[in-house]
Amino acid sequence: MANDHFFPGDYFSSGLSAPFLGASYAQAPPSRSSGLDAAAMAFGLPWADQQLPGAADSSAATTTAHFDSALSSLVSSPASAFFAHGGEDDVAIGDLIGRLGGICNGASANNSCYSTPLSSPPRGPPLPPAAFRALETGRLSRVSSSKSLGAPATALEYAEAEASPNTSAMPDPPATTKGAARKRKAPAKCKAKAEPSPPLPATAVTNAIPKRPRVTDGGSSDENAAVPAKVELEEEKPEPVKDYIHVRARRGQATDSHSLAERVRRKRISERMKLLQSLVPGCNKITGKALMLDEIINYVQSLQRQVEFLSMKLSTMNPQLDLDGQYKPSKDMNQVTMPAYASDEPAGAFSYASSPADSFAMGSAVAHHGLELQGTFSWEHDLQSMVQMGGASSSSHSQDPHAFYGK
Amino acid sequence: MASTSSSTAVDERERKRKRTSGGESPAAGAEAQPSKWQTRREHEIYSSKLFEALRLVRAGSPASSTTTPARSRLVREAADRALAVAARGRSRWSRAILASRRRRLQAAHRARLRAPTVPPSRHPSAAGTSAAPGKASKTPALARKAKVLGRLVPGCHKLPFPALLSEASDYIAALEMQVRAMTALAEVLSSVSSSASASASGSSSSSPPPA
Numbered sequence: 001m002a003n004d005h006f007f008p009g010d011y012f013s014s015g016l017s018a019p020f021l022g023a024s025y026a027q028a029p030p031s032r033s034s035g036l037d038a039a040a041m042a043f044g045l046p047w048a049d050q051q052l053p054g055a056a057d058s059s060a061a062t063t064t065a066h067f068d069s070a071l072s073s074l075v076s077s078p079a080s081a082f083f084a085h086g087g088e089d090d091v092a093i094g095d096l097i098g099r100l101g102g103i104c105n106g107a108s109a110n111n112s113c114y115s116t117p118l119s120s121p122p123r124g125p126p127l128p129p130a131a132f133r134a135l136e137t138g139r140l141s142r143v144s145s146s147k148s149l150g151a152p153a154t155a156l157e158y159a160e161a162e163a164s165p166n167t168s169a170m171p172d173p174p175a176t177t178k179g180a181a182r183k184r185k186a187p188a189k190c191k192a193k194a195e196p197s198p199p200l201p202a203t204a205v206t207n208a209i210p211k212r213p214r215v216t217d218g219g220s221s222d223e224n225a226a227v228p229a230k231v232e233l234e235e236e237k238p239e240p241v242k243d244y245i246h247v248r249a250r251r252g253q254a255t256d257s258h259s260l261a262e263r264v265r266r267k268r269i270s271e272r273m274k275l276l277q278s279l280v281p282g283c284n285k286i287t288g289k290a291l292m293l294d295e296i297i298n299y300v301q302s303l304q305r306q307v308e309f310l311s312m313k314l315s316t317m318n319p320q321l322d323l324d325g326q327y328k329p330s331k332d333m334n335q336v337t338m339p340a341y342a343s344d345e346p347a348g349a350f351s352y353a354s355s356p357a358d359s360f361a362m363g364s365a366v367a368h369h370g371l372e373l374q375g376t377f378s379w380e381h382d383l384q385s386m387v388q389m390g391g392a393s394s395s396s397h398s399q400d401p402h403a404f405y406g407k
Numbered sequence: 408m409a410s411t412s413s414s415t416a417v418d419e420r421e422r423k424r425k426r427t428s429g430g431e432s433p434a435a436g437a438e439a440q441p442s443k444w445q446t447r448r449e450h451e452i453y454s455s456k457l458f459e460a461l462r463l464v465r466a467g468s469p470a471s472s473t474t475t476p477a478r479s480r481l482v483r484e485a486a487d488r489a490l491a492v493a494a495r496g497r498s499r500w501s502r503a504i505l506a507s508r509r510r511r512l513q514a515a516h517r518a519r520l521r522a523p524t525v526p527p528s529r530h531p532s533a534a535g536t537s538a539a540p541g542k543a544s545k546t547p548a549l550a551r552k553a554k555v556l557g558r559l560v561p562g563c564h565k566l567p568f569p570a571l572l573s574e575a576s577d578y579i580a581a582l583e584m585q586v587r588a589m590t591a592l593a594e595v596l597s598s599v600s601s602s603a604s605a606s607a608s609g610s611s612s613s614s615p616p617p618a
Contacts, residue, residue: 265569272572279441279579293552296575300559303582310589311483314461315475317596 441580453493454588460485461592484508490585498577499570503562 273292277283280299286292443449464485468478487504494501553571557564560578563571 268569269572272569272576275441276572276576276579279576279583290548290552293549293556296579297552297556297559300556300575300579300582303579303586304559306586307486307582307589308479308483310586310593311486312475312479313593314486314589314596315464315478315482317593317600 441576444577444580444584449493450584450588453489453584454592456489456493457486457588457592460489486585486589490581494577494581498581499563499566499574500561500578501581507561 269289273289276296277286277292280292280295283292283295286295461482464478464481468481488508491501491504496502496505553568554564556575557566557571560571560575563574566574
């Protein structure tokens with residue numbers, strides 16, 4: 001089964017966990033013990049290669065089971081052995097992280113979440129070395145303190161500390177551990193979320209992974225507390241990348257609110273831009289705010305120019321409106337209202353169209369007000385002639401104008 | 408004439424239908440949505456208001472008392488006011504239009520309009536006046552365009568970007584309706600007047616109305 005490819009039980013029991021741990025570093029970690037490097041080279045590559053092909057199956061439960069078994073085995077035999085060493089702090093950390101990272105990678109690859117966002121095998125192995133590097137910067141104190149507590153407690157508290165929300169569970173000063181916390185959280189989130197939603201940890205991991213090469217140590221503000229927000233960033237991959245570039249502060253709370261507010265603001269702006277895209281013709285192909293703004297500005301200017309032109313046209317036609325301004329509108333308005341709005345014949349007459357959609361509005365309005373403006377008989381004549389030209393139910397209209405101009 | 412008017416009506420109908428389907432996207436907010444301007448009811452309301460405004464303009468300035476450009480300006484302002492009234496004060500630009508009419512003199516308004524209209528034409532060329540000449544003008548480009556847009560939409564020159572976008576969408580929808588209404592009105596009037604002239608020349612129908 002694919003599980004065997006990822007977590008071969010014989011690897012655990014055979015005591016080869018040390019090289020297996022090192023095997024998670026496909027790339028040679030910088031300034032690590034050479035023995036681990038050799039083992040990494042030996043085991044890392046085939047192990048990394050086997051990740052993706054087996055991405056089709058293997059439930060999360062088995063992954064978790066393997067993870068637990070691996071963790072326990074790690075904790076029990078080699079970890080304790082490693083932790084017992086005096087100056088092997090970083091090696092132990094690196095092994096643990098590599099273990100967690102490797103299992104997380106396996107989990108994510110198992111659930112075929114790697115293929116969609118990243119689809120590149122070398123992404124898996126870089127996780128532990130980067131985590132390793134980040135860890136060694138800020139976490140040595142913690143490991144050394146935990147070493148006194150005991151190896152099993154260390155590994156378990158390590159994983160569980162990340163499983164709980166970061167802000168509450170991190171006793172360390174936030175300044176020093178942002179980079180490390182980010183890396184640690186990613187694999188822990190893998191573990192925590194492996195059961196409920198397999199894609200989530202993968203997305204967390206894959207979100208973390210492309211950002212690691214970009215952000216060296218400080219810009220992990222998003223990932224620290226906004227993991228659910230980070231998960232929803234998965235759909236918009238270039239956007240979190242931009243977030244990382246801009247947001248460089250190390251204090252978790254401030255950048256969280258900032259980044260969240262930024263995200264909300266950006267979403268609002270994109271909504272409005274989409275609405276504008278539907279309004280402005282010919283903007284379906286245009287992407288980018290600057291070009292869209294150009295189009296919007298052009299369109300608004302053209303509309304305003306059209307209004308200017310039409311107002312000039314109407315001003316020249318205005319004298320034509322009162323050919324005969326003696327008509328008294330007051331008493332005939334009521335009579336005008338009902339027929340004008342009740343039927344769409346005037347509109348049909350005016351527009352010469354069978355189904356006037358907006359000419360109806362124009363026609364009714366004109367019929368409402370225009371009877372007083374036009375010369376009465378000229379209007380009536382025009383109306384009648386147009387109705388006859390329109391053709392439909394002219395009889396009803398031939399009566400109405402007479403009613404309009406009635407006594 | 409029949410073909411043009413019918414084609415225009417058909418086009419306007421299609422455009423209204425298309426705009427209605429496209430404008431009903433959920434841009435929910437406290438203010439009115441731009442899809443409000445695409446309903447027939449709104450079109451009727453505006454047409455009647457426009458007609459009233461034109462009547463007032465015509466009554467206010469008897470024929471040949473004002474020159475054509477001044478009259479067209481009056482007509483345009485009346486149309487804009489009618490549009491702002493049709494907006495029922497729910498949008499910032501409509502309030503700005505009505506406020507400007509009420510408070511400021513026309514001359515002062517025109518003088519204020521002269522100044523902002525000049526820079527937008529200069530913007531593509533003189534990019535270094537506001538921003539630092541040395542640094543990349545990529546970042547202020549959006550801000551510059553937003554400023555230009557803010558000057559185009561009345562009363563929105565100091566608005567933050569998202570609010571500016573929503574105001575602009577509402578304003579664009581309202582302007583489209585205004586153009587449609589004025590086009591229809593002009594068409595009706597021209598057709599009526601042409602047929603009136605034809606009928607007047609053709610027959611002697613100039614009898615006085617029955618009292």
